[in-house]
Amino acid sequence: MVKSYPDIETLLKQAENIPTYPRLLPYIPTLTPPDTPLIRTLTGHRNSVLSVVVTADGNKIISGSEDKTIKVWDLHRGKELRTFTGHSNRVDSVVVTPDGNKIISGSWDETIKVWDLHTGNCLATFIADAKIFCCAVTEMIGDEMIIIAGDEGGMVHFLRWKE
Secondary structure, three states, X not given: OOOOOHHHHHHHHHHHOOOOOOOOOOOOOOOOOOOOOOOOOOOOOOOOEEEEEEOOOOOEEEEEEOOOXXXXXXXXXXXXXXXXXXXXXXXEEEEEOOOOOEEEEEEOOOEEEEEEOOOOOEEEEEEOOOOEEEEEEOOOEOOXXXXXXXXXXXXXXXEEEEO
């Protein structure tokens, strides 16, 4: 069953009859009716978003994009907190360490990077021999974790990283 919104329909009909030309009209509907599941849309990347992850505490969103950047967002306010740059090609995968302090990113530039979530500093770069499509990370075991990455050649790589 499709919900009807008479007030919005009336507004749209009135807008159609405004005799002012030339005018700009939205290409897609821009009014989100009440009671829809959409809460917020975050804008800031200049190209396709390819990967999104939420920190374990539920306060931040990390996104990786075809624009070669990683962005950190405040989930509750919808505000961009910082942008990480350093990849030379699209970022296909972002993951957050279980402690919420680091981001692991995989890119078509054939690198896997470890980032400090709070400062934006790149802590390590691992060079692969193929484009990286996906990443995962284990919990810290002592002072090290294992980074797992899948590449375009069908291989899965396991990398040891120590703080």
